[in-house]
Amino acid sequence: MKTLSITLFLCAFISLKMNAQEIANGKIPKRVYTTKKLKTTPIIDGSVADEAWDTVEWSSDFIERDPDEGTAPSYQTKFKVIYDAKYLYIAIRAFDENPELIQQRLSRRDGFAGDRVNVLIDSYHDKRTAFVFTTTAAGVKGEEIATGNGSNFDASWNPIWYTNAKVDEQGWTAEMKIPFSQLRFGKAKEQIWGFNIVRNIFRKNERSIWQRIPNNQAGFISEAGELHGLIDLVPQKQLEVQPFTVLQYDNYPKEAGNPYRDGSDFKVNGGLDAKIGITNDLTLDLTINPDFGQVEADPGAIALDGFQIFFEEQRPFFVENKNIFDYKFANGSDNLFYSRRIGRNPHRKANLSAGEFADEPQYSRILGAAKFSGKTQNGWSIGVLESVTANEYTEVREINEETREEIVEPLTNYFVARAQKDFNERNSFIGGILTATNRNLDGNFSELHKAAYTAGIDFQHNWHNRDYYVSGNTIMSHVLGSTEAIQKTQLSIARLFQRVDATHVEVDSTKTSLTGSGGRIEAGKNGGGNWRYNAGFVWRSPELELNDVGFLRQTDEIILFSEVKYLWQVPTKTYRNIEIKAQQESKFDFQGNNNQLEYKLEGTVSWINNWSSKLGFGHVPVNYENAYLRGGPRWRFADKDFMYLSFGSDKSKKMSFSAGYVVRKTEENVNNLEKYSIDLNYQPFDAFSMSLNTEFQKTIDKSQYVTTTDFDNQKRYVLGEIDNQTLSTTLRLNYNINPNFTIQFYGQPYISRGRYSNFNYVTNATASGFDTRVSMYNVSQISENNSTYFIDENADAIADYSFDKPDFSFVQLRTNLVARWEYIPGSELFFVWARGGSRFDDPRSSLSNGLRDQITNNKLEDTFLIKATYRFVI
Template identity: 70%
Template structure:
C-alpha cells in the first residue's frame, strides 16, 4: 500500500468511526465536601482525638475502584477537612476488622508501600493537574504532582508538610497538615478545588475512592469531587533558602609519575538553593554551585549501533517539576529539553604530548541556574529555565614541573521557555516552547555550534466527556557555527548526509547553518466503553538537530502508526482485567523509501490472585537501515519475528518475583537475540526490604558492523559474526529506622563481552539474499599482525598477491563495570537533611576468553577501585 493512500485511509477510518460512535455513560454526580475554618489547631500525631476536628462532619461512603469498580469496599474510610490562615488540615479514618494485618512498611519518602491513603487536591481546578499527598499506615509521607489528567505522576516534588499515622483497634488513622504556601491557587473570595481521597488496602490490592470514577473514564483528575468553603484565603508567598555544605574524600589507584593521581583527593564545596514565591501561582527556583554527589550512578551500557545512549536525569534541581519543561514531540526519548546536557562532560580532550599529564574536569561547572514556573488561575502554565556553565580548563603538567592550562569546554548559556494555555472549559490547550544554547567560543572550539535554537508549538483537544482527542505538535531547529562544526553535524550518526547512494541529501562543506523540522499528529479514543484506539503520523527531517540542549537519536524518518486496544475491566472468573492490543507501523525516509513495516499483537492480564502476565508477538518486514554502514549504502536487514512473555507474582506480598523472556529470530538465522529477566523483591520485616534484578542478553549477529577500509578505488564495509553476551545484576537494600532516617545500598556489576568470527565485507547492501549482500573472507585472505601502535589487527590480502591490501583492528572486547553506592539519609527537621555517602566504582577490560562470572569476579576482587566518601548537610530556612 502506498504511503499517501495509507494516511488517507487512517484519516477516513478515524473520522468515520468517531462520527458514528455513540457515547454510552452513566453520569456520576459530583460529590462536594464543605470545609470550615478551625477554632483551634489540632496536634498532628495521627490520632484524630483533638476537639479541633469537631467543627466539621465526617464524610464517607467510599466506592471500590479496584478490582470491582462501583461496589462497596471491604472496609469503609472517612475524612474531615478544616483550615486556618496558613494550613489545610485533613483527618482520616481507615476502618479494618483485622488491624494486625495492616501493612506498616517503612520506606524512605515516596516509598508508597503498605496500606496508604492519597489525598488529591486540584487547587488550580483545571481538571488536568493535581497535588497528591500520601500517608501510609507506618507514617511514611509521599507526594506527587499529577499532570495530563492523571496520565503522568512526578514523584520528584518534595514540599514541606506534616503528617502522622496510628494503628488502633478499629483500623488506622492519619492526620495531614499542608501549608497553603506549598499549593497553587487563585485569589477568588471562595476557592473551589477539585478533591478526592483514595484508600489502598495493600494485602488485598483493593482501592476505594470518595468520588467514584468508573474505569472507562478518560481521566482521573477531571472526574474528582469538589472541596468548597475555603473563604478569604490569603496568598502565602513561599520563601525557602537551603544552603548546603559538602565534604568529599576520594581514594583511587595511584599512577606513577602522574602528579594528579597521587592516590587521594580532598575537597570542600558549598552552595545554595532557594525557592521564592513570586505570586501564589508562580515560583522562582535558584541554585548556585549545585552539588549532585549523592545521586545514584548511571547503569552500565554499551552501544554497538553507534547511537548515543539516553540516561535518566537524577539531579534534584532538574528533576523537580521537569514535567513543565517536557516537550516530547515524537515517540521514544526525543525531547527538545534534555537537562543532562547542562553540566555535561567537556566535549574536548586535553592535547598533551609525551611526558605531560592532564587533570581534566569530569563535568562542566554549573555557575548558577534559575527556574520560573507555575500555573495561573486563568489556565496559563509557564516555565522558564536559565543556566550558565563555566569555561573549563585542563591543568597540564610536565615532568619538570612546568604547568599550563588548556580550555576544554566553553562558557555556555542555556535557556528553555515553555508555556501552555487551557481553554474550552479545560478541554483544550495550546502551547509553545523555545530553547537557546549560546557558547562563548572566543575563536576556539571550531568543532562546536556557536548557537542552537529550537522552537515549537503543541495542542490537544478533547471532546465527548474527554473520551476522544486530537493532539499534535510541530518543531523547527536552527544551528549555526563554523563550516567545520556544521559539516560534522551533517556527517553525524543522526544524519549521515555522506551516504553514497542518497540522492536527496548531501554534505555541503560550505554551510554554516542547518534548519530542520519535526512533528506529530495523533487522533484517537481514550475513554468510554471497551475500545481504545489511535492513529497518527510523525516526521523528523534530515536537517533536524536538537542535541545541544535536547535529545535526538535519529532524523530522516516519516512514521505512520495505528493502534487498537480492547479492555475487559470487570473481573470475571480467574482474571481482574485484561487488555488486548494490536499495532501497526510503517517507516519511510525523506527519499520515499520504505524502511520498515511492523505488526504486533500483545496482551496484559491481571489475574484474580494478583499475579500478572504480559505477552506479545510481532514481525518486522521490509527492513532497511540508512545508518547501519555509517555513511555507506542503504542496508537491507533480514526480516525478523519476535515474541516476549513476562509474568510475576502478587506485588503486595512480602516476597514477589518477576520472570521474563524476549526473543528475536530473523530469516536464515542471520540475527538472534535472547533476553532473560529475573527479579525478586523481599521485605522480611517492615523496616527492611531488598530487591535483586538480573538481566542476561545473548545476541548472535552475522552482520555486526566493524569498520571501513580503502581497497584501491573501492570502499570496503567490513562486518563480522558477533557472539555478544551481556549481564547486569542490580541489588538494592533499604533499611529505615523511621520515616526520616534510612540506609540505602545500590550495587550493579555490568559486563558486556563480544567475540567475532566469520568476517565478511559488503557486496550488494540491498540484495534480498544474505549470500549476495556479503562476501566472506577466506582463511588465505586473513592473517594476524600488529599496527604501528602495537595493536593486534587482521591483515587482509584480498586479491591474493601476497601483499597486504588493508587491515582492521581485532574487535573482540570484554568490558566490565562495577558501581556501588551506600547512602545514609536523615531528615532531621522537615526539609533539612544530612547525607553520608560511600560510593565505589571501577571499570575496565577483561580477557574475552574468560566467562562472564570470572570476569566480574576479577573486576571486583583484583582491580583497584575508586572510593568516594561524602558528607552533605542541608538546612532549609522557611518563611
C-alpha cells in the first residue's frame, strides 16, 4: 500500500505538469476605476443624492458570479469612489424592481445577513491580502481581513469606520466612510490598489461582481480590479487607546465550612488595550491585564481516547489578526502557535490535607501582551507577539485557620515571530516562524519544560494563472528541562516511547532535552477547467513536541494523501453546481508499520432551488493505533465502512434547516456508531433570529480501553463494551434594537453517558479476529463490590487485580445572555449574565433525566458582569 500511495502521488504530479503546459491562458482583463479628490464632504446617511458625489462618474456593468457565472445579474449595481486627506468615501446604488422584497435583516456586527454589498480593498496590492467592508440593506456593518488570496476571511477585525443604508423605490443605497488610518499602504505618488465590489441579493442567493472572476479561476484577491487616482496620500499613523472597567458578581452554592465558597464574590477589574501605528504598514497592539469575561463558554466534550481536545480561541486580543501568526504545518488542528496556552489553567493543584480548603485560580493571569504585525508595501508580512503570565498561587486555609500559599504555575514568557515574503509578481512566497516558551522554575516544577523552542519554514509557488501550485513547510522543535520533565514528555500519550512492541523508540531517563521534526509537502491543481487534484505527504517525528505554546495531538506518523475532484459549475434547470471528489490516505509510523488505509468518495450538490445535499462513503481496510493501549502493543481495529449524509433548505427563507446523519459499521460489529444532527434557523422578523442545533450520537464499542494493570509479571490491558450516548443542544437567540445595540442568548445543555459491560483483556493485539484479540472474563472471574470490579483470573478464589467501575454520566449546562451597545464607534458597553454548572450524574439515569436534574434540580452558578470600554483615537 505504501508503494501504491507513492505511485499515486507521482502520477498526480506528472499529470499536473503536463496539464500546465496544455491548458491555454485565458485571463480576464482588469477593470480600472479612477477616483478623484472630493470638493465637498458627503453626509453619511445612506442617501447617495448628496451633490458631493457629483465629483466622479458612476461605474456599473456588474456581472453575475453565482449561480450563473458570466451572465447578466437580475439587477444592476453601480458605485462611486471619492477621497480627501483622511477618508475614502464609497457610494453604492443597488437597483431592485421589488424593493419590498429586499431583505433588511438586522443582526449583530459581522452578522452578514440579508441583502448586502462587500467592498474589497487590497491596499497592499500584494494580490493575496485585502480589507473587506460590508454594509447590509439594514445598515449593519461588517469587516474582515481576507488572506491566502481569498481562502481565509477573519471577521475578528473591528476598525473604526462609518456607514449607512436606505431602501427607496429604485432598490437600496449605501454610503461608506473609511479612514485611511484603518488601512495599510505604502508610499507612492499615486496609490494603485486592488479593488472589487460584490453584491448579494439574499432572496435569490445571487452574487454579482464588478470585476469578473470566473468560478474556475484559482484565487480571488489576485483577480480584483484596480482603484487608481489616489494622489499624494499622507499615511495616517494610527493611535488608539481603549481602557476598560469590569464589575463582576458571582453567586454559587455555598459549601459548608469552606471559607472560599461562601456563596458569592464581588470583583472589580480594569485594564488597557492600545493600538499604535508604528508606520502606516505596521501596527503595535498592547494589552495590560486583559479581561475575557464576556467570552462564550467552550462546548461540552469528553475525550475517551485520552488525547487533548482542541477548542477555538475566543479571546478578542488573540483572535484579532490571528491569521498572521497561524502556522498549520500538517493536517487537522496541529499548529505551532495555539494562543490558548497563554493564560491556561495552572498545571498544578494544591496539596490539601483533610479539613483544608483552597482558593484555586482558574487561569494564569496575563500580566501583559504585545503584538507587532502588518504587511509592508514590498511584500513582507510580519508578526511578533510577546506575552508574560504571572506566578500563580493557591491560598490554602489550614485546620488551625492560618493560611499558606502554594505556587501552582510559574512565571512564563511566550514569544512568537512570524514572517513571509512575496515575490515572483506575488505568485510565490517563502516564510518562517519562531516560537519560544521560557519558564522561571526557580528550583520548582521539575515536571515542566524549562524552555521550549520551535522553528519552521514554509513556501508556496503558483503558476499558470495560479491554477497550479506546490507548497510545503518543515518544522523543528527543541524542549529542555529536568530528566523528570523530559521523561514525562517521552511517556505522554502523544509519544509513548515505552510501547512494548516499538523497536524504533525507547525511554531514555537521562535525557534533558528532546528534538523533533515535522512538515508537509503538497502539489496540485486548484483552478482552471473542471478538474482539481492534489497529492502530498505529512510527517511528525516521534520526538516532536509543540504543546508548550502550540497544539500537537500525536507524533510518530507519516501520511500519504491524494485527492481528485470534478466540478460541474454551469447551472442547469436542476442544479447550481455539483462537486464529486475521491480521496485516499495511508498512514505509517517511523517503524514502517502501515497503520491505516482509507478510501473516501463524496458528492455535493447545490440545487437550483437553493437547497443543498452531501453524500459520502468511506472504506478503511487497514486500521491500527499505536497509542490505544496507552503504552501497550499496537492495537488492531476492525475494518470499517462509513457513510454520511446531509441536506439543507434555502437559507434565504425566514425558516431554514439542515440535517445530517453519520453511520459507521465495523467487521464483527466491534465498534459501531450512529450520529444524528439537525439545525433549525428562524427569523420571524428582521430584528429577531433564532437557531437551534441538536446532536445525538450513540457508540457501541466492544473494545473501549478501561485500564492497564499487572497480573503474574504480565501487563493486563483491560477493555470493555461501552454503550456511549451523547446529547447536546445549542440554542441561540439574537434581538437587534438597531445595528449598534444587540441582545444575544446562548445556551447549551450537554450530557454524555457511558455504561460498560462484557469486560475482557488483550491477548493478541494485532490478531485478525476480535475474539482472538481479546479474552472475555467469565462470571466466575469478575465480581463487583462498592463500585469496584475484582478480577480472579486464575480462579483461586483470591482477587488478582481490580479496577474502578468506569461507568459515567457527565452533565453540563452553559448559558450566556449578553447585551452589547456600541454607543460610539469603537466604544462598547457589555451587560452579561452567565449561568451554568457541571457534575457527574448517576449513569443509571436516562439522558433526559440527567439533563432535567441539571437544569431544574441542581444548584447552578451565576455570574453578572458589566464591562465598559472607551476607545480614544488620537
